[in-house]
Amino acid sequence: MLYGRERERAAVDALLDGARAGRSGVLVLRGEPGIGKTALLEYAVAAAGDGVRVIRATGVEYEAELPFAGLSLLLAPGIDRLDALPGPQRRSLEGAFGLGEPSGGADRLLAGLATLGLLAELASEQPLLCVVDDVQWLDRPSLDALLIAARRLQAEGVALLLAARDAGAGADVLPLAGLPELRLAGLAEADAVRLLADRAGGALAEPVRRRLLAEAAGNPLALVELPCSEVDFGSGGLALTSRLQIAFHGQVTGLPAATQTLLLVAAAEENGELDVVLAAAAALGVDTGALAPAERAELIAVGADRRLAFRHPLLRAAVLQRAPLQQRLAVHRAIGEALEDGDRRTWHLALAATAPDAELADALERTALRAEARGAHGGAAAAYERAAGLTPDRDGATRRLVLAAEAATEEGKLEQAEALADRAGARTDSVFAHALLDQVRAVAHFWRGAYPAAYRLLLDAAATDIEPAHAARMLLQAFHAAWYVGEEPVATVLDRLAALPLGPEEPLAPLARHLPAAVLPALGRPAAPVPDVRVTVEAARRAGAESPVDLVQLCGAALVLGRDHETLELAAELVAEARAKGTVGVLSTLQFFLAEAELFHGRHRDAEVTAAEGYALARDTGQHQWTSQLASILACLAALGGADERCAELAAEALASGSSAPAAGEPWARWALALLDLGRGRVATAADRLHALTTGPYQHHVGATRAVPDLVEAAVRLGEPQRASEAYERFARWAGAAGTPWAEALRLRCQALLGLDELAEAAYLAALDLHEGSHRPFEQARTALLYGEWLRRERRRTDARSHLGAALETFERLGAKPWAHRARGELTATGTAAPTAEAGALTALTPQELQIARLAAQGLTNRDIAAQLFLSPRTVGHHLYKAYPKLGIASRTELTALF
Numbered sequence: 001m002l003y004g005r006e007r008e009r010a011a012v013d014a015l016l017d018g019a020r021a022g023r024s025g026v027l028v029l030r031g032e033p034g035i036g037k038t039a040l041l042e043y044a045v046a047a048a049g050d051g052v053r054v055i056r057a058t059g060v061e062y063e064a065e066l067p068f069a070g071l072s073l074l075l076a077p078g079i080d081r082l083d084a085l086p087g088p089q090r091r092s093l094e095g096a097f098g099l100g101e102p103s104g105g106a107d108r109l110l111a112g113l114a115t116l117g118l119l120a121e122l123a124s125e126q127p128l129l130c131v132v133d134d135v136q137w138l139d140r141p142s143l144d145a146l147l148i149a150a151r152r153l154q155a156e157g158v159a160l161l162l163a164a165r166d167a168g169a170g171a172d173v174l175p176l177a178g179l180p181e182l183r184l185a186g187l188a189e190a191d192a193v194r195l196l197a198d199r200a201g202g203a204l205a206e207p208v209r210r211r212l213l214a215e216a217a218g219n220p221l222a223l224v225e226l227p228c229s230e231v232d233f234g235s236g237g238l239a240l241t242s243r244l245q246i247a248f249h250g251q252v253t254g255l256p257a258a259t260q261t262l263l264l265v266a267a268a269e270e271n272g273e274l275d276v277v278l279a280a281a282a283a284l285g286v287d288t289g290a291l292a293p294a295e296r297a298e299l300i301a302v303g304a305d306r307r308l309a310f311r312h313p314l315l316r317a318a319v320l321q322r323a324p325l326q327q328r329l330a331v332h333r334a335i336g337e338a339l340e341d342g343d344r345r346t347w348h349l350a351l352a353a354t355a356p357d358a359e360l361a362d363a364l365e366r367t368a369l370r371a372e373a374r375g376a377h378g379g380a381a382a383a384y385e386r387a388a389g390l391t392p393d394r395d396g397a398t399r400r401l402v403l404a405a406e407a408a409t410e411e412g413k414l415e416q417a418e419a420l421a422d423r424a425g426a427r428t429d430s431v432f433a434h435a436l437l438d439q440v441r442a443v444a445h446f447w448r449g450a451y452p453a454a455y456r457l458l459l460d461a462a463a464t465d466i467e468p469a470h471a472a473r474m475l476l477q478a479f480h481a482a483w484y485v486g487e488e489p490v491a492t493v494l495d496r497l498a499a500l501p502l503g504p505e506e507p508l509a510p511l512a513r514h515l516p517a518a519v520l521p522a523l524g525r526p527a528a529p530v531p532d533v534r535v536t537v538e539a540a541r542r543a544g545a546e547s548p549v550d551l552v553q554l555c556g557a558a559l560v561l562g563r564d565h566e567t568l569e570l571a572a573e574l575v576a577e578a579r580a581k582g583t584v585g586v587l588s589t590l591q592f593f594l595a596e597a598e599l600f601h602g603r604h605r606d607a608e609v610t611a612a613e614g615y616a617l618a619r620d621t622g623q624h625q626w627t628s629q630l631a632s633i634l635a636c637l638a639a640l641g642g643a644d645e646r647c648a649e650l651a652a653e654a655l656a657s658g659s660s661a662p663a664a665g666e667p668w669a670r671w672a673l674a675l676l677d678l679g680r681g682r683v684a685t686a687a688d689r690l691h692a693l694t695t696g697p698y699q700h701h702v703g704a705t706r707a708v709p710d711l712v713e714a715a716v717r718l719g720e721p722q723r724a725s726e727a728y729e730r731f732a733r734w735a736g737a738a739g740t741p742w743a744e745a746l747r748l749r750c751q752a753l754l755g756l757d758e759l760a761e762a763a764y765l766a767a768l769d770l771h772e773g774s775h776r777p778f779e780q781a782r783t784a785l786l787y788g789e790w791l792r793r794e795r796r797r798t799d800a801r802s803h804l805g806a807a808l809e810t811f812e813r814l815g816a817k818p819w820a821h822r823a824r825g826e827l828t829a830t831g832t833a834a835p836t837a838e839a840g841a842l843t844a845l846t847p848q849e850l851q852i853a854r855l856a857a858q859g860l861t862n863r864d865i866a867a868q869l870f871l872s873p874r875t876v877g878h879h880l881y882k883a884y885p886k887l888g889i890a891s892r893t894e895l896t897a898l899f
Contacts, residue, residue, distance in 0.1 A: 443477070
């Protein structure tokens with residue numbers, strides 16, 4: 001029975017009503033231990049009734065991190081539906097749950113999308129309530145998968161209800177940002193009085209009752225448990241949670257010794273499997289009858305699924321904390337021996353070990369390898385570290401500490417990784433080991449935004465006496481760090497990379513040759529001839545490069561030198577490959593490069609669709625660098641479309657790095673804000689922004705290079721052309737190195753603006769000739785607009801009209817409203833009425849609706865589309881249903897003709 005909680009019950013009821021209506025929803029219940037989160041979950045289960053399917057799980061605090069343990073319990077009712085998932089998603093869950101071979105480190109991210117698919121399958125016949133208690137104790141891979149699914153739920157009919165302790169109440173800070181949250185406070189005084197009266201009756205003296213009400217501060221568990229205990233709840237300065245645990249201690253102490261032992265076994269066995277608990281207890285001399293006193297005391301209950309559950313998580317914690325160390329070790333040993341071969345058995349035996357054990361250490365390393373294969377790097381780090389402690393020989397222990405540090409880095413546990421690196425480094429003189437540990441430290445610096453430190457560590461590590469293949473990996477990471485430091489570090493890394501003696505059989509050799517050749521000329525440095533990217537890709541594939549992960553940098557390198565067409569083709573190919581393989585981790589990176597190439601080709605709507613999907617995926621999977629980068633691309637597109645507020649919001653998000661270091665998306669975000677100013681006629685502000693971008697530390701970045709023509713235009717319109725002279729000279733050298741018609745066209749446009757007026761027309765006409773066939777409609781229209789404006793100032797109105805009209809038509813087709821407004825004004829000034837813009841039907845669609853409609857027009861089913869876009873089939877159908885009225889059609893068959 002709930003006392004009060006009208007607001008909370010209403011929120012739960014609304015979540016359930018939404019699921020019954022086919023809408024998905026998420027709600028996080030937050031609060032201190034004992035505040036009533038579990039009671040609200042039970043209310044939700046009862047309120048769901050027979051018409052809603054319920055699945056549930058509870059996070060358990062225990063010493064070993066078993067990857068995907070929580071998720072496997074939650075999704076156990078849907079295991080028979082795995083075949084309904086797309087192949088990569090199905091295999092990811094099969095590997096995660098031990099039903100098949102792990103298929104690689106991408107599984108951790110893919111598991112979240114598979115979780116979404118399985119939840120949708122379970123909700124396909126009736127609404128689904130998914131209840132997870134004590135989320136703070138879920139293993140990290142399970143939590144990440146669940147949160148990815150939570151952030152992508154839309155129209156499946158799933159109600160996801162999560163309960164988590166407040167940070168600091170025995171729980172770490174959880175990555176739950178962005179999910180709807182309801183914080184539980186203590187009960188109102190009247191409800192607290194009623195609860196206490198119902199539970200304690202008249203047994204309490206009035207002073208004690210008043211004191212207890214004051215001390216409990218509305219905490220329901222305190223009001224229920226403290227009156228029954230011998231705890232002096234008003235003294236000693238103990239926190240409420242500690243007093244509750246002491247109260248539970250007292251309840252356990254009064255039980256028979258055999259029952260106390262059985263409770264300890266149940267507390268240490270993380271899955272609540274009754275058969276395992278009873279078998280382990282039997283090995284300790286405790287029979288099944290010892291269970292009854294604990295059941296009568298309502299400390300534990302056994303469900304229909306033969307799983308044992310404690311009345312409250314604090315009770316489990318109290319049982320574990322009160323047991324002597326030797327007894328806990330014996331219990332872990334008994335549990336391990338009761339389990340069949342597997343990672344859980346290995347972990348419990350490892351927790352019971354008190355001396356080095358080579359055989360157990362080897363088994364634990366195999367557990368770590370399996371965890372890594374499933375993308376569960378945190379579990380792998382814990383296993384490697386414990387294995388190191390059990391390893392008899394010093395070198396073997398050091399090697400495992402290095403592996404633990406590398407796994408912790410992959411998990412994003414930077415402090416843990418650095419601590420492990422320091423422990424390992426103090427134990428060895430191996431040059432190779434120290435190089436690997438410096439790589440660990442460098443990655444930690446990189447993710448904190450300390451790019452110079454990361455660059456220097458990697459550069460020094462690669463200079464040690466290690467194999468060229470390892471040095472190549474370190475230098476490729478150093479290139480990434482150097483990109484945010486400056487031109488000189490970039491050039492230094494690339495020179496070192498080009499000099500590595502890599503044989504043709506090395507998977508990274510083609511990439512190590514291609515990157516310096518492609519990037520150094522863009523920095524004004526000599527380099528070998530740039531091979532065609534297709535030749536490099538094929539050579540890398542033949543040598544065994546991991547695709548698309550190892551090939552992604554080729555997309556960025558092509559953009560640096562202006563070979564945008566290569567990026568457009570390669571990135572599209574690798575995106576399709578990543579979708580097919582389920583290599584989700586690299587997909588946002590590829591979509592960033594693809595969106596850049598689409599934008600540069602004037603395919604603004606395509607770029608928006610690509611960037612929007614990549615942004616959502618990066619946000620859902622916690623890839624902060626690519627969230628920033630893709631938000632900045634979307635900000636740029638919003639600026640081109642004249643969406644002022646959206647541009648400002650996205651740019652602010654892109655610039656929010658969360659640390660003292662600049663955000664990864666800063667160059668593009670600064671360009672976006674400058675484009676917005678330029679389009680709105682705020683020329684002085686635009687010139688200031690663009691000058692800082694194109695002459696500052698990021699001047700070698702793709703966005704900064706491509707922004708130079710905008711700086712030239714702003715500076716000339718401001719009457720200060722000299723502000724653009726340095727950047728223009730640099731751009732002219734870059735255009736010469738790029739050697740493409742469109743780059744030369746932009747240089748000529750800049751020359752027309754900056755040069756003598758009598759030479760401007762020849763430069764404009766030459767630029768327009770080069771634009772023809774370059775497939776860059778936006779830039780061609782801007783050149784035509786500038787030429788038309790020049791012609792009108794020269795009072796050649798008739799000549800100006802055709803160029804201004806062509807520019808207007810292109811701007812309107814691309815949705816570039818500020819530039820269309822400017823072209824319309826110029827055309828009107830020539831004495832010709834500008835035509836009224838007609839919005840196309842497709843412009844009414846959101847990026848996701850447009851993407852889904854395009855795929856549907858190709859004949860793909862909702863399930864096929866869902867597999868490609870990592871959505872549920874019901875969400876795909878929901879978006880199509882919303883798109884039809886906007887397109888003026890009534891059925892799927894009309895889509896093909898429309899597209």
